[in-house]
Amino acid sequence: MSETTPLLALPLIAAAQAQKHVTHNEALLRLDALAQLGVHDRTRTAPPADPVPGDRHIVAAGATGDWAGHAGEVALFDAGWRFLAPGAGWRAHVAAEGRTLIHDGTNWRDLLAATPGGGVRLAAEEEELDLAGAFVETELVIPNRAIGLAVASRTLAAVTGATAYEVGIAGETSKFGGLLSVVPGATNIGVIGPQAFYADTPLRVTALGGAFTGGRVRLVLSYLAFDI
Structure with a gap:
């Protein structure tokens, strides 16, 4: 049996597992971040100076520091940065641009421009x-x-x-x-x-x-x- 769910990679509680609350709380944190996904922006290559828990950003290409190697992923701040890898069909509203994006399995694209044929x-x-x-x-x-x-x-x-x-x-x-x-x-x-x-x-x-x-x-x- 897989240790995570197939779509959102939520951790699953194993049979007879000790400290079940740790796994359960981790799943809730990921679900809280991904449901109704909205991010501040998608142009940053480095973390903001004063993030607060719940801040989310789409990491821009060429990211450095704590974000290095995570371009295109959703950066979530929760007592430290964690990264959520998107899959095809994910949607995210970008507050700085007032637009909604959709992930095509490789890149984020503007939702209204993502239809076949233009x-x-x-x-x-x-x-x-x-x-x-x-x-x-x-x-x-x-x-x-x-x-x-x-x-x-x-x-x-x-x-x-x-x-x-x-x-x-x-x-x-x-x-x-x-x-x-x-x-x-x-x-x-x-x-x-x-x-x-x-x-x-x-x-x-x-x-x-x-x-x-x-x-x-x-x-x-x-x-x-x-x-x-």
Whole structure:
């Protein structure tokens, strides 16, 4: 008889086993981690500095330290790191991306893009920016062959040096919002008519009335992507 269950590898209590509670509690801990699986993120290559029990992450490729050799596995913190190897059909919600992944037996894939013959997915990605200079180009990119929908912005810390700012792209600096407020808490949702982009296109935050000398904003990019 196997010592673990075939799908989730939950440990089984053996006949006449001493300290049955140890095996039982281990099975409960694994089940608690895997049922309704949700992780914080999937981009880390090293453990966070201050994890709390129950924290879960999908380990990114190239992981180091305690996570070395566990790329693609679910890292669970419980008085130390333990690792759960996924199988085909596992699903995980990634809080940092607001999307659900499915495991195909080899890799994690976006659930909406995992259908045979291709798929379409609605994606939302965010970034926080410290502002300096005439403009700041973000790491947020509208992907090649995607349909751009909107960029939402929020002023997190008072913007200094400029009297307002714009959110857009090179050549269209106010495409997703112009004359935006420098006051903390100010928000805008820059909706555009669905537009196809034929090259990776970074977002840009541009100063108005002077160059940025400080401030912080958060951007959320929404777009439709297509997979072959």
